[in-house]
Amino acid sequence: MPGEEDGGVHIWEENQVGIYQTATLSATDPNSLVGWLNDNGYAFPSNGQEILDYYVQKNWFFVAMKIQPEETTNSSENYSGAIQPLGIMFFSDEMVYPLKISFLSVPSGGTEVLVYAFSDERVTFPGAIEEYNAIITPNQLKGYSILPGLIDETFILTKLRKTFTSEEMGDDLVLFPVPKYITLGSIIDLNSPVEQFILVIGIFIFLLKIKMRNI
Known part of the structure; x- marks a missing residue:
């Protein structure tokens, strides 16, 4: 098994990605994971242990990120300003957005989720507003630097949006095909x-x- 063990946490890899220091982790105990994060400078809220346990029980991996001040233009511990977006890819048996863990960083009023789904058919999730769907070919994606390497065949693109209250974020968001026939x-x-x-x-x-x- 690659990587190393540290106090019940398996560290698969650590990288520098732009202004971020990242660590890919797994654990069998949420207490150990919270301890490792805090000991290594990845601030984690005290009320998040139950949410971590949800993902530990599902054998999920975790990507921890922190901004490296020396990599920013102002070199300040209290960084302010625009940050670069990151893309995270993982394999899954279903189309899933990890909504539950997002609860830890959303304001009390909730948060808006915007999903662009590439799949063999139109997809949706409960309460979603569909703003767009169309058949997309690889040639149409040439202007988007990250997508041509990911999308190499014709797919259906579905754009979905919904604002979630904090009470609605108790589980992950699983997308499913739009029914071809609507019953009376x-x-x-x-x-x-x-x-x-x-x-x-x-x-x-x-x-x-x-x-x-x-x-």
Whole structure:
């Protein structure tokens, strides 16, 4: 097994990425992981141990990051200003966004999640607003430096957005295919007298049109 053990935490690799010092970790005990993070300068909130345990039990890996002051233009421990984005890739049996751990860094009012999903079909998640979907070819991605190396065949791109309250962030966000057929029960509440009436009127108009065609 590559890497090394340190107090119950397996350190797979450590890297310098731009202004960041990163460490890829795994652990079998959240207490050990929290201790390692704090001992090595990766500040971790005291209320986050339960959330770490959620991912430890699922055998997830962790990427810890901290800004190296000497790599910034102002060389200050209290860094302020724009930071460079990072991309993290990992294998998974399902399309998942680690929403639960994001709870540790969101304001009390919640946070907005914007997802661009490349897949074989349109995807969604509960409560998502679909803003865009289209078939995308590799040639259309040449202007985006990071994507051509990741997307080498034709996919469907789905753009989804939702604002989550902190109470809605108790689990990760799993994307699933958009149903190809929508059942009647999913768009009409058959227990509602009003919608029952609307349904009856709709059926009556439909039958009336058929009858008029046959006259």
